[in-house]
Amino acid sequence: MRLYVDSNYLSPYAMSVFVALQEKAIPFEMVPLDLEAGAHREPVFARTSLTQRVPVLVDSDFALSESSAIDEYLDEAYPGTPLYPPEPKARARARQLQAWLRSDLMPIRQERSTEVVFLQPVERPLSDDAKAAAARLFAAGIELLGDGREHLFGRWSIADTDLALMLNRLVRNGDSVPGSLAEYANRQWSRPSVQRWVRRERPQRA
Numbered sequence: 276m277r278l279y280v281d282s283n284y285l286s287p288y289a290m291s292v293f294v295a296l297q298e299k300a301i302p303f304e305m306v307p308l309d310l311e312a313g314a315h316r317e318p319v320f321a322r323t324s325l326t327q328r329v330p331v332l333v334d335s336d337f338a339l340s341e342s343s344a345i346d347e348y349l350d351e352a353y354p355g356t357p358l359y360p361p362e363p364k365a366r367a368r369a370r371q372l373q374a375w376l377r378s379d380l381m382p383i384r385q386e387r388s389t390e391v392v393f394l395q396p397v398e399r400p401l402s403d404d405a406k407a408a409a410a411r412l413f414a415a416g417i418e419l420l421g422d423g424r425e426h427l428f429g430r431w432s433i434a435d436t437d438l439a440l441m442l443n444r445l446v447r448n449g450d451s452v453p454g455s456l457a458e459y460a461n462r463q464w465s466r467p468s469v470q471r472w473v474r475r476e477r478p479q480r481a
Contacts, residue, residue, distance in 0.1 A: 277304045278332055280330055284475045285390060298356040299353050325340060346358055346359075358432060359432055373437055388444075413452070423458070439463035
C-alpha cells in the first residue's frame with residue numbers, strides 16, 4: 276500500500292489519511308510529491324489520481340483520492356481501530372463534520388494555513404471574516420462536545436483529528452479560543468498517531 280502526500284507534510288488532508296492508516300496499523304509506504312514543482316500533474320501520477328491531488332491511496336490495483344473517501348474506505352475494508360462511530364446517526368454526523376471542515380471556513384484556512392501549526396505562527400490579526408468563521412467553528416465545537424467531552428462521539432474517531440487540526444490553526448497561533456475547545460485540541464494532538472505526523476521533519480520556509 277502506498278500513500279502519496281505533499282513533500283512539505285503540511286496537507287491537513289494527507290494528515291487525516293496518515294493518522295487513519297496508523298490507527299488501523301496498516302503497513303504502507305509514504306511517497307512525498309513536490310507540489311510546488313508540479314509533480315502531481317506529471318503523467319504517471321495523473322494516471323493514478325483522478326483528481327491530480329494529494330493524498331492518494333494506492334491499495335494493490337485500486338487508487339483513491341480525497342481524504343474523507345479514503346478514510347471511509349479504510350474503515351470499511353480493514354479491521355483495527357474504528358475510524359467512525361458504529362451508530363448510523365453518529366457516523367453520519369462525523370462525515371458531515373468532515374465535509375464541513377473541508378468545504379467551509381475558508382477565511383481561517385487562508386489566514387491561518389497549516390504552516391502556523393507545523394512551522395511557525397504569524398503576527399497578523401484575524402480579519403473580520405475570519406473572526407466570523409471562527410465564531411461558527413467555536414459554536415459547532417461547543418455544541419458537539421458539550422462540557423469538556425474528551426471525544427466527539429464517546430470514543431476517538433477520525434473526525435476528532437480533523438476538528439482538532441482546524442482548531443489548532445488558531446490555538447497554535449495564539450489566537451483566542453474557548454478554553455474547553457483549546458483543551459480538547461491539545462488532548463487530541465497528543466494522540467500517538469497524530470504525533471507521528473506532527474514530528475516529521477519539514478523544510479523551513481524562507
